[in-house]
Amino acid sequence: MVRELGHTFSVRRPGMNRFRSWYELRMKDDKVLIVEDDDDLRDLVRTVVEREGMATIEAADGREGLRQFYEHRPRLVILDIGLPQMNGWQVLERVRELGNVPVLILTANADELDKVRGLREGADDYVTKPFGRQELIARVEALLRRASDGQMRDDLHADGLVEIDFSQRRVTIDDSELDLTPTEFRLLAALARHPNQVLSHDQLLEMAWGDSANRSRQQVKLYIGYLRRKLVDAAAEDPIETVRGFGYRYRPSATKSA
Ligand code: CA
Numbered sequence: 001m002v003r004e005l006g007h008t009f010s011v012r013r014p015g016m017n018r019f020r021s022w023y024e025l026r027m028k029d030d031k032v033l034i035v036e037d038d039d040d041l042r043d044l045v046r047t048v049v050e051r052e053g054m055a056t057i058e059a060a061d062g063r064e065g066l067r068q069f070y071e072h073r074p075r076l077v078i079l080d081i082g083l084p085q086m087n088g089w090q091v092l093e094r095v096r097e098l099g100n101v102p103v104l105i106l107t108a109n110a111d112e113l114d115k116v117r118g119l120r121e122g123a124d125d126y127v128t129k130p131f132g133r134q135e136l137i138a139r140v141e142a143l144l145r146r147a148s149d150g151q152m153r154d155d156l157h158a159d160g161l162v163e164i165d166f167s168q169r170r171v172t173i174d175d176s177e178l179d180l181t182p183t184e185f186r187l188l189a190a191l192a193r194h195p196n197q198v199l200s201h202d203q204l205l206e207m208a209w210g211d212s213a214n215r216s217r218q219q220v221k222l223y224i225g226y227l228r229r230k231l232v233d234a235a236a237e238d239p240i241e242t243v244r245g246f247g248y249r250y251r252p253s254a255t256k257s258a
Contacts, residue, residue: 031055033074035065062086080106099155099166102143161252173234184227191250200247
């Protein structure tokens with residue numbers, strides 16, 4: 001397939017989608033993000049993790065945690081649930097939209113424990129407070145080991161049109177990087193994770209904005225428009241179909257012509 005890309009032509013060979021291993025990905029960024037509002041506890045976790053030879057980044061509230069996550073794309077997240085600004089569940093949802101980085105959840109009480117939801121085998125684990133150093137180390141190591149055993153390969157998505165590296169938050173089309181805003185990225189990520197499936201406005205609001213309560217369908221329409229324009233500019237095709245009255249469906253070229 002030959003596709004015009006600005007002034008250059010690039011030939012796309014079938015099967016050239018590269019799936020780098022989790023090892024290779026994580027080599028780039030070997031940091032652990034600690035999101036905990038209790039200063040003493042955050043210090044303790046940091047000391048334990050650093051003693052294991054890993055660098056740390058810290059945040060004392062949920063929003064800051066997410067900001068650090070976007071910026072540093074850490075190898076592991078240690079996440080408290082009871083946090084100011086945004087609680088741990090909200091942070092976890094956003095983190096999950098971007099890929100499969102392992103998350104160790106710190107729960108404070110039995111009520112939270114009852115609600116330990118969204119835990120995915122191999123991707124998440126939890127410890128209940130108070131916990132000892134040894135328990136924390138054991139959990140961290142177990143998560144990292146499972147991660148590097150290759151159970152989390154869906155950090156990468158590739159179809160006939162785009163390649164998405166969720167952990168690096170990069171989208172490439174024919175090896176050129178597409179410049180997307182965080183919202184556009186989350187929208188594309190949501191669509192690409194559900195190819196050929198109609199997603200409603202509300203579903204997209206949930207997935208790309210994290211809530212649908214204070215948002216409107218107009219907003220989805222607007223951002224779909226931005227995203228479309230960028231995709232069409234880069235790939236000369238529009239993979240997003242409008243399904244009138246329902247929402248949108250992502251159909252990359254490879255699926256269409258198949
Ligand atoms: Ca807390």
